[in-house]
Amino acid sequence: MIASVTATQRTEQWRTETLVELKNLSVDYGNVRAADNVNLSIARGEILGLAGESGSGKSTIANAIMQILRPPAHITGGAILFDGIDLTQKSREELRKFRWRNVSMVFQSAMNALNPVMRVGDQFVDMMRAHERISKRAALRRAGELLDIVGIDQRRVRAYPHELSGGMRQRVIIAMALALQPELVIMDEPTTALDVVVQREILQQIKTLQRELGFAVLFITHDLSLLVEIANRIAIMYAGEIVEQAPAAELHSDPLHPYTVGLMQSFPPLTGPIERMAGIPGSPPDLASPPAGCRFHPRCPHCTTDNPELYRRQTTIRPLLREAAPGRLVACHLVEDQTA
Amino acid sequence: MSTPVRHSRFGLPGWLTLLLKNPKARLGLGILAFIVILALLAPLVADKASAVTFGNITFDTRKPPSWHHLFGTNDQGTDVFAEVVWGARRSLPLGFFAGLIATVLATVFGILSAYAGGFLDNALSVLFNVFFIIPTVPLLIDVTAFLHTRGMLVMILVIACTLWAFEARILRGQALTLKNRDFILAAKTTGESTWRILFGELMPNMISRIAAAFVLVFHIAILVDAGLEFLGFGDLQQPSWGVALYWATVNSSVLQGEWWAFLFPGLAIALTVFALTLVLAGIDEVSNPRLRGLPARKRWYRRGA
Amino acid sequence: MTTTELEVEGLTKHFPVGAGLRSRVHAADDVSFALKPGTITALVGESGSGKSTVARLIARLYEPTSGRVVYDGKDLAHTRRRRQLLRYRSQVQMIYQDPFSSLNPTKTVRHALTRPLKIHKLHTERIDDRVHELLDQVGLVPPERFAKKYPHELSGGQRQRVAIARALAVEPRVIIADEPISMLDVSIRIGILNLMADLKEQNELAFLYVTHDLASARYVADDVLVMYAGQIVEQGPAEQVLSEPLHPYTQLLIASVPDASTRERAEIEVRKGVAAAAVDPAAGCRFVERCPIAIDVCSRITPSLVEARPRHAARCHVNAPAPVLREESHA
Numbered sequence: 001m002i003a004s005v006t007a008t009q010r011t012e013q014w015r016t017e018t019l020v021e022l023k024n025l026s027v028d029y030g031n032v033r034a035a036d037n038v039n040l041s042i043a044r045g046e047i048l049g050l051a052g053e054s055g056s057g058k059s060t061i062a063n064a065i066m067q068i069l070r071p072p073a074h075i076t077g078g079a080i081l082f083d084g085i086d087l088t089q090k091s092r093e094e095l096r097k098f099r100w101r102n103v104s105m106v107f108q109s110a111m112n113a114l115n116p117v118m119r120v121g122d123q124f125v126d127m128m129r130a131h132e133r134i135s136k137r138a139a140l141r142r143a144g145e146l147l148d149i150v151g152i153d154q155r156r157v158r159a160y161p162h163e164l165s166g167g168m169r170q171r172v173i174i175a176m177a178l179a180l181q182p183e184l185v186i187m188d189e190p191t192t193a194l195d196v197v198v199q200r201e202i203l204q205q206i207k208t209l210q211r212e213l214g215f216a217v218l219f220i221t222h223d224l225s226l227l228v229e230i231a232n233r234i235a236i237m238y239a240g241e242i243v244e245q246a247p248a249a250e251l252h253s254d255p256l257h258p259y260t261v262g263l264m265q266s267f268p269p270l271t272g273p274i275e276r277m278a279g280i281p282g283s284p285p286d287l288a289s290p291p292a293g294c295r296f297h298p299r300c301p302h303c304t305t306d307n308p309e310l311y312r313r314q315t316t317i318r319p320l321l322r323e324a325a326p327g328r329l330v331a332c333h334l335v336e337d338q339t340a
Numbered sequence: 341m342s343t344p345v346r347h348s349r350f351g352l353p354g355w356l357t358l359l360l361k362n363p364k365a366r367l368g369l370g371i372l373a374f375i376v377i378l379a380l381l382a383p384l385v386a387d388k389a390s391a392v393t394f395g396n397i398t399f400d401t402r403k404p405p406s407w408h409h410l411f412g413t414n415d416q417g418t419d420v421f422a423e424v425v426w427g428a429r430r431s432l433p434l435g436f437f438a439g440l441i442a443t444v445l446a447t448v449f450g451i452l453s454a455y456a457g458g459f460l461d462n463a464l465s466v467l468f469n470v471f472f473i474i475p476t477v478p479l480l481i482d483v484t485a486f487l488h489t490r491g492m493l494v495m496i497l498v499i500a501c502t503l504w505a506f507e508a509r510i511l512r513g514q515a516l517t518l519k520n521r522d523f524i525l526a527a528k529t530t531g532e533s534t535w536r537i538l539f540g541e542l543m544p545n546m547i548s549r550i551a552a553a554f555v556l557v558f559h560i561a562i563l564v565d566a567g568l569e570f571l572g573f574g575d576l577q578q579p580s581w582g583v584a585l586y587w588a589t590v591n592s593s594v595l596q597g598e599w600w601a602f603l604f605p606g607l608a609i610a611l612t613v614f615a616l617t618l619v620l621a622g623i624d625e626v627s628n629p630r631l632r633g634l635p636a637r638k639r640w641y642r643r644g645a
Numbered sequence: 646m647t648t649t650e651l652e653v654e655g656l657t658k659h660f661p662v663g664a665g666l667r668s669r670v671h672a673a674d675d676v677s678f679a680l681k682p683g684t685i686t687a688l689v690g691e692s693g694s695g696k697s698t699v700a701r702l703i704a705r706l707y708e709p710t711s712g713r714v715v716y717d718g719k720d721l722a723h724t725r726r727r728r729q730l731l732r733y734r735s736q737v738q739m740i741y742q743d744p745f746s747s748l749n750p751t752k753t754v755r756h757a758l759t760r761p762l763k764i765h766k767l768h769t770e771r772i773d774d775r776v777h778e779l780l781d782q783v784g785l786v787p788p789e790r791f792a793k794k795y796p797h798e799l800s801g802g803q804r805q806r807v808a809i810a811r812a813l814a815v816e817p818r819v820i821i822a823d824e825p826i827s828m829l830d831v832s833i834r835i836g837i838l839n840l841m842a843d844l845k846e847q848n849e850l851a852f853l854y855v856t857h858d859l860a861s862a863r864y865v866a867d868d869v870l871v872m873y874a875g876q877i878v879e880q881g882p883a884e885q886v887l888s889e890p891l892h893p894y895t896q897l898l899i900a901s902v903p904d905a906s907t908r909e910r911a912e913i914e915v916r917k918g919v920a921a922a923a924v925d926p927a928a929g930c931r932f933v934e935r936c937p938i939a940i941d942v943c944s945r946i947t948p949s950l951v952e953a954r955p956r957h958a959a960r961c962h963v964n965a966p967a968p969v970l971r972e973e974s975h976a
Contacts, residue, residue: 053830165919195691195920196857197913200901204912222831226903266832268864270887270904277864279835283800522747529704530761530811531734544751 019044019183019216020065020103025078027060027069032287034060034073036240039321042184047210047217049231049248051224051263055284056237058220062186065218066105067095083183100131104177108189110170114161120147120172121157124179131180146175151205167198171205178209186218191226203230225267228252236260239285239295242321245329256330258300294319294333302334310337355548358626365622371615375608379428386422388579402593405600412600414584415591420600424608426579431562431612434492434499439558441500442507447550449504450511451538455519468512471505476564481573490575495568499561507553514549518542548627552620559616566609581605650851651703651737651819652679656712656722658698662924672698672922674875676712677950680819680851685841687862687883688855689898690872693921696855699872700823703853704739705730716819735765738812742824744804748796754780754807755792761814779810783840802833809840813848820844821853826861838865859902863887871895874931875922877950881957891959893936894920930962938963 020042027035035057042048052058063069065080067087080087082102090098107113115123124143128134134142144154150171152164161169170190177185187206191199207230210217219231227234227248234251236244236259244257255261262280282299285291293315297303303314313333321331324339359365382388405412411420453464480498484490518524519542527537543550568574569582572590576583588594588602656676659669673695680686690696702709705721713720721733741747748757758776762768768775773792780788783806796804805825812820822841826834842865845852856862862869862883869886871879871894879892890896900913923931929944930936936943942962951965952958959965 053832196859197691197897197901197920199903200913223903224831229903262832266835268835268838268860270860270863270899270902274864274884276839277835279839280832281836283802283833284830522741522743523749525706526739526741526747526808526811527749527760528706529734529739530815531731531764532760533764541749541752545749547751 017044018042019083020218021081022061022065023079023081025061025064025080026076027057027064027073028076029060030072033076033290034240034287035064037078038240038242040235040242040245042216042218044183045210045214045216046232047219047230049227049234050218050220050237051222051227051234052237053222053284055239055287057240058237059188060240061237062105062188062218062220065184065186066099066103068099068105097131100127100177100182101180102182103184103186104180104182105186105188106170106173106177106190109193110173110190112169114169114172116161118160119157120159120161120164124157124176127176128179142179143175146179147172149178149209150175165198167194167202170194170198170202174202174206174209178213178215181213182215184216184218186220188220189222190219192221192223206230223267224263236263239290240287241295241331242329243296243331245321247327250328256324256328256335257296257332258302258334259296262299291315293317294331310334355626359622362622362626364618364625368615368618368620368622371611372619375428375612375615376432378425379432382425382429386419386425388422388426402596402598404598411604412598414587414593414598414601415596416587418584418587420584420604423579423584424581424604427581427584427605427608428612430492430578430580431565431609434496434565435558435561435612435616438496438499438503438561439554439556441496442504442557443550443554445500445504446507446511446553447543447546450508451515451542451546453508454512454515455534455538455542465509465512468505468508471502472509474502476502476560477568480564480568484568484573490573495565496561499564500557503557503560507557511546511549511553514546515542518545548623552623552627555616555620555623559613559620562609562612562616581609585609648682649679650682650716652713652715653677653699653703654713654715656699656702656714657710658695658702658707659710668925670922670924671875671926673702673709676872676877678870678877678880680853682818682851683845683849684867685845685852685854685865686868686870687866688853688870688872689857689859689862691857691898691920693919694872695875695922696857696872697823698875698922700739700821700853700855704737704821705733731765735815736817737819737821738815738817740805740808740812740820740822740825743828744801744808745796745828747808748804750796752795753792754794754796754799757807757811758792758814761811765815767815775814779814780807782813782844783807783810784836785810801829802836805829805837806840809837809844813844816848817850819851819853821855823855824857825854827856827858834861835864841865859887859898860904871898873920874926876931876960878932878961879957879959880950881954885954885957891953891957891964892932892961893938893964894932895959897935930960 018041022038022040025035025038026033038057038061040061050058050061060069060073063073064075065087069075075088082098087095087098114120121140121143124146125136125139128139128142129136140157144157147156148154152168152171152175156164156168164172174190191202194202203226206217219227221227228251231248234246234248235242236257238259244251244255244260251260252264255264259280262278265277266279268274268277280299285295285298291298293313294300294303297314300314303311305311310333317333319331319333319336321329322336324330324335401413401417402415403409403413409419409421411424413419449464449468453461476499479502480495483498484494487494524537524541527541532541566580566582566585569580570585570589572586574580574583574586584605585602588605593601654677656673658673659671662668662670676695676699678686688696688699701707703714705714709722712722714722716733716736719729721729724730755776758779759772762772762775776792777788780786780791785791785803785806791803799807825841826837829837838861841852841854844850854862854866866883869881869883870877871886871892873894879886879890879895886895887899890899897913928947930939930948933939933943940963946962948960948962948965949967950958950960951967953965
């Protein structure tokens with residue numbers, strides 16, 4: 001059985017320790033800036049939610065942390081610190097060891113990434129033996145234990161991927177991600193392709209596992225309501241920048257950035273009164289030529305000529321991520337003015 | 341290989357504009373244009389009669405290139421330059437019409453087969469396979485022998501009839517992937533007639549593959565025709581590249597070191613085929629979804645309002 | 646609203662599958678409901694539940710194995726006559742899920758909107774004006790600019806608006822929307838839903854909104870139909886069905902949907918089973934394997950849709966028992 005340190009002990013002690021820190025990270029695709037000056041930190045054992053729509057740069061950040069960016073994507077500035085060490089300075093060999101052992105990743109359609117002609121157990125064995133010296137028998141046994149942890153019958157180790165349902169395959173992927181007991185698991189839209197009931201099951205599973213094993217999670221999704229339920233802290237990305245960061249409950253009850261407010265207004269509630277919602281007019285900007293100043297300003301209801309001085313700043317100066325209240329970071333001129 | 345869309349001020353179909361911008365296609369089309377012009381100017385630059393001499397031994401034989409005979413003469417006294425220039429007037433139309441007929445047949449039957457599905461599809465597929473198996477060259481030899489003719493028309497028809505099936509299968513494959521796309525279903529629910537759906541909505545999305553089919557058959561037709569003539573099955577009364585090569589071999593120009601007799605006709609064939617290959621490569625590059633040269637925003641920006 | 650625009654009765658579609666094509670997958674079984682003008686009816690279900698099949702059957706993209714599709718008093722389920730079918734298509738239109746493939750990439754927006762007008766011979770004198778009117782109606786302004794564009798120049802939301810305009814062009818009475826927002830960015834979904842609600846009001850249309858998203862169904866729909874494994878398992882007014890669900894599957898769905906207002910929620914119990922259509926299903930309730938309240942009769946007799954409350958029906962022996970239990974050999 002994989003040793004499971006008492007979770008609560010781990011999490012309480014480690015919650016304040018920073019595991020990953022992105023400092024002024026910028027990533028370009030060719031000459032389009034996909035992530036711009038991103039500052040983000042993930043503490044040990046915490047679930048950090050990263051929300052944003054398409055083109056926000058959230059997947060780019062995930063790939064950057066895993067160091068799997070492919071040309072024409074490349075890091076053009078900043079550092080990625082894992083446990084204090086800058087990943088951008090590591091050699092290829094070191095990165096190879098680093099991947100999966102320290103950080104692992106679950107992709108969106110990962111269930112389709114399983115090799116269809118190999119049994120599930122064999123794929124585990126392949127993966128484990130690529131990272132450590134372990135006999136085939138021991139690896140298979142570990143595979144069984146891992147399947148058990150994610151709620152799949154151990155005997156399914158001998159199954160082929162097509163014999164499992166979509167939800168089960170996704171669980172296999174999650175089990176694989178946990179195989180080497182990484183400290184951070186990045187999940188990029190892990191449940192988006194699944195039906196809502198299966199999604200609920202997987203989320204429950206993830207929550208349980210995280211509590212028991214104490215790993216940190218970077219949970220990336222466009223579904224903000226999901227994050228409010230599962231994450232400790234949430235960061236909102238728009239057009240390659242982080243526009244707001246806050247503890248989940250506070251973000252939900254008191255969103256500060258107009259984009260966050262708009263996003264909240266895009267998820268109709270399942271209970272309570274049914275009122276007409278506004279969504280957000282317009283569309284995410286073309287990153288090849290983003291708007292000047294605040295990137296959200298063309299769609300922002302608070303960007304009007306009523307206040308000419310503010311308007312000038314909104315349309316010419318990029319707002320910086322500042323602490324508007326303890327633990328609450330916002331990049332917005334209006335909020336800056338209000339908290340000053 | 342779906343048809344990419346861009347549009348120019350002149351209202352040219354989008355993909356054509358893109359194709360014209362592609363360097364390989366440009367070069368290929370340029371060479372072809374040059375050869376076409378040369379062929380059109382043939383009566384002005386060379387005497388047809390001097391391309392074919394029969395029987396008369398003149399003292400102009402086996403002459404190397406000179407100002408009088410740009411490409412020299414062969415052992416028969418035939419002016420090689422005239423052979424090349426007049427020969428183009430056979431190869432180009434032959435390739436063009438064979439390509440045209442084969443492509444039309446392939447497109448119509450390929451699309452019909454894919455869209456109809458079921459029994460008609462199965463029946464047509466059998467038809468494709470039957471025609472596909474027929475080997476072009478042996479059939480050509482047989483037919484020309486049987487009909488006692490070596491004219492262009494027969495060549496065109498036989499080549500078209502043996503090559504269309506190969507393309508039909510490919511086009512059917514592409515049509516199959518397109519037929520269940522939502523815009524085709526939408527055309528149905530709008531009430532569009534089947535005919536218009538097939539040729540008004542479906543086919544425009546296959547234009548680049550159809551163009552590729554055309555160029556390919558053009559290319560093969562030229563080679564097959566020249567090949568047959570080289571073997572002696574050509575019409576020795578008419579100027580053509582293959583026949584020129586035939587004479588060059590038969591009369592041992594090679595052994596005599598008279599390189600001009602086979603080099604120039606051979607180069608003409610090679611250049612034409614090369615140009616066609618370039619155009620084909622250009623079409624390929626332009627149709628490939630991984631379009632390089634498109635602004636990064638196109639690949640990057642997937643959704644929005 | 647007592648008049649009915651379109652009614653389906655006992656709509657059934659079986660596809661042959663398996664070795665030798667001897668088995669049948671029951672994509673839709675005995676589906677019956679009515680669409681009324683000026684209402685949005687949501688057809689909710691997970692993947693494979695049969696909702697898209699039902700949508701396509703109504704749109705006459707294929708024919709049902711059995712059952713009727715009644716419009717204007719006539720059953721059009723099996724008609725092949727071009728004129729009848731054309732008339733039907735001028736009244737019943739469809740919007741598709743994928744904005745990236747529902748418009749022909751080689752044709753302009755103008756072409757997409759002109760074709761329906763020309764086919765049904767509408768506004769022939771002033772086609773361009775009508776095209777601009779339609780673009781106005783769906784919020785694509787200035788219409789002159791949008792009419793000239795090709796699909797790849799538009800964003801997903803804009804394409805979907807063009808698709809809606811195309812559906813409106815023939816001035817239909819019924820519009821079937823097959824997951825129209827699931828492939829759009831989150832912040833634009835509401836815009837499309839609002840557009841649908843506005844059009845419903847302005848034009849007194851009957852919408853069938855097919856979706857897997859309960860929350861959006863609640864936001865925009867008047868009535869809700871819940872599908873599971875090819876059958877309708879619950880139907881009724883949206884608010885009622887979602888606040889007081891009768892069928893255990895509906896309850897499971899509601900418990901699974903992420904809702905930001907609940908941080909700690911009761912865990913759902915994980916049981917084997919999928920919502921997808923069954924192959925050669927046996928008699929009995931199809932949800933029985935996953936049902937927490939199943940009783941003996943549930944695995945033997947297929948429950949029928951029973952109205953347990955006014956206008957609110959469910960297919961469940963326990964929560965919506967039939968007044969008199971009849972022995973049936975199969976569903």
